Amino acid sequence: MTHVRVIGIGSPFGNDQTGWQIIEILQQQHSCPTCEYLKADRPGINLLHLLMDSDNVVLIDAIDAPTHAGEIMRLSRNELLRHSRQLSSHDIKISEALALGQVLNMLPDELILFGYCIDPADQHPVSLFRLELAANTIANEISIFNQAAILSG
Amino acid sequence: MDRKEIRIEVPVLARVEGEGALEIDIHDGKLQNVKLRIYEPPRFFEKLLEGRTYAEIPDIVARICGICPVAYQMSAVHALESLFGTKTTPWIHALRRLMYCGEWIESHALHIHLLAAPDYFGFDNVVAMAEKFPDEVRRGLKLQHLGNRIIELIGGRSVHPVSVCAGGFSTAPDLQQAKSLLHDLKTAVADAHALLEWTLGFDLANNHQAFTCVALHHPDEYPMNTGRILSSDGLDINIHDYQQHFTETQLPHSTALYSHLHGKPYLVGPLARVNLNYAQLPDEVRSLLDNSTIHFPSQNMFHSMVARAAEIYFAVLEAIKLLEQYQLPAQPQVPTIPKSGIAIGCTEAPRGILWHRYELDDKGDVLQATIIPPTSQNQARIEEDLYNSLQQFGLSHSDDALRQHGEMVIRNYDPCISCATHFLQLKVSRS
Numbered sequence: 392m393t394h395v396r397v398i399g400i401g402s403p404f405g406n407d408q409t410g411w412q413i414i415e416i417l418q419q420q421h422s423c424p425t426c427e428y429l430k431a432d433r434p435g436i437n438l439l440h441l442l443m444d445s446d447n448v449v450l451i452d453a454i455d456a457p458t459h460a461g462e463i464m465r466l467s468r469n470e471l472l473r474h475s476r477q478l479s480s481h482d483i484k485i486s487e488a489l490a491l492g493q494v495l496n497m498l499p500d501e502l503i504l505f506g507y508c509i510d511p512a513d514q515h516p517v518s519l520f521r522l523e524l525a526a527n528t529i530a531n532e533i534s535i536f537n538q539a540a541i542l543s544g
Numbered sequence: 545m546d547r548k549e550i551r552i553e554v555p556v557l558a559r560v561e562g563e564g565a566l567e568i569d570i571h572d573g574k575l576q577n578v579k580l581r582i583y584e585p586p587r588f589f590e591k592l593l594e595g596r597t598y599a600e601i602p603d604i605v606a607r608i609c610g611i612c613p614v615a616y617q618m619s620a621v622h623a624l625e626s627l628f629g630t631k632t633t634p635w636i637h638a639l640r641r642l643m644y645c646g647e648w649i650e651s652h653a654l655h656i657h658l659l660a661a662p663d664y665f666g667f668d669n670v671v672a673m674a675e676k677f678p679d680e681v682r683r684g685l686k687l688q689h690l691g692n693r694i695i696e697l698i699g700g701r702s703v704h705p706v707s708v709c710a711g712g713f714s715t716a717p718d719l720q721q722a723k724s725l726l727h728d729l730k731t732a733v734a735d736a737h738a739l740l741e742w743t744l745g746f747d748l749a750n751n752h753q754a755f756t757c758v759a760l761h762h763p764d765e766y767p768m769n770t771g772r773i774l775s776s777d778g779l780d781i782n783i784h785d786y787q788q789h790f791t792e793t794q795l796p797h798s799t800a801l802y803s804h805l806h807g808k809p810y811l812v813g814p815l816a817r818v819n820l821n822y823a824q825l826p827d828e829v830r831s832l833l834d835n836s837t838i839h840f841p842s843q844n845m846f847h848s849m850v851a852r853a854a855e856i857y858f859a860v861l862e863a864i865k866l867l868e869q870y871q872l873p874a875q876p877q878v879p880t881i882p883k884s885g886i887a888i889g890c891t892e893a894p895r896g897i898l899w900h901r902y903e904l905d906d907k908g909d910v911l912q913a914t915i916i917p918p919t920s921q922n923q924a925r926i927e928e929d930l931y932n933s934l935q936q937f938g939l940s941h942s943d944d945a946l947r948q949h950g951e952m953v954i955r956n957y958d959p960c961i962s963c964a965t966h967f968l969q970l971k972v973s974r975s
Contacts, residue, residue: 436658491671
């Protein structure tokens, strides 16, 4: 039985692949039997459909935060919703899609986002070492999240 | 209140795709000047294509737009096949048509629910609208998602799909996945019907104007990939003759070129298509339209939302018809042999006809590219509409009201300003 859906969000371009890369490492090195792993390519508003039929969702994405590059930020559902802005059909970010999802009652009960902070001006790919470090941190968090999900039934 | 000189500037247009602005000058109660300023930086795609091999064109032009990548790929591959003499199969034609159904569904659904309907109801955005119309917004998202799934099934992903190529497709969609999608599309027929009914119930503004419509026309099908270019003024030409009738000019206030047909602005897009191809819509769609208070051909741009909803319904039905016949092919692609010459293609992007012209050398490398998107073709018409609409609306309204009305007029055209790639001639020296 799947308790937690883990979704890596990204695109094929540069360090925007970080979410996907972390998902791959999680699957290879930290796979948990009650987790489901997905990769989403620039989902936009379609993110809401990826959240359906799951009570517990973890999102992993690269975050534009040059001064914190290399760090992991943990954002709760409420924190994500606070950052939403006016929707444009060409540029729907996670927070905007979630804002719409909240009004439509399409969000899972439990939702967190782990953001790997990148500096968009830095064209060097994130090193495997740093990705594995990030995956390790996120895996520990997912484990706690997963235990809570199992206990809540 | 006596107002001699009024200047209204909308520095940033909300709920349009890309960067644009509006300037209106009123002098002594008369409208002197209307300018739609496109200041999106030119993206030089036409220059980027020079020196590239023909096989790279679909992947490059797909990146002009994340909402309508299929349209750019289709116009491109049709242009190449036309020059190379490539004879594609009925299977390829059907799959391209299916892929276009997906794009129309997702683009139109996004426009109606994120842009046009919030406008109509006076909401700032779809989140506000969803609080009052949750079922309608959920229905719209479901349709939009189905459109993306069609593109993903065929193209590998919905944003910048990767399977389209000259000669067909690099792979054939999986049969089981096609069957699963067919099932979901059948359950969406009721949603598409309900969406059209919903838009037909709107009390849309009464804003009839005289304008020329331009669209593709095909004798056997509602036009998507193939057809001749027709206008409501009697034009009926092969797509290769486009530049003999349509001209482009650049004006100082815009980075996008203006198009004219025989010196006049014209309209492309869903309303133009429905106006010129009404008889080709399926019975289910026409019967809803025939029983409404809106009559096509319509000269009211506020009916564009209904035209989009009608096309969503059509595209759902068409996608079902195509998927019911879907089989795995012997080969998803036929061979192409490049040759030098001029390659021309024109297909119906969600926002209107998208015309491509490539000059290729004997290896099939691009010497020159011309890409004329629907949004830049509509630019002159948008300004003409603004002039007429604001006059009709009444210039004695407050500046805020004039601004809002102007924005609504522009949004009827669903302009994709980011796609308006076409810009000035450049000379580049390479050594």
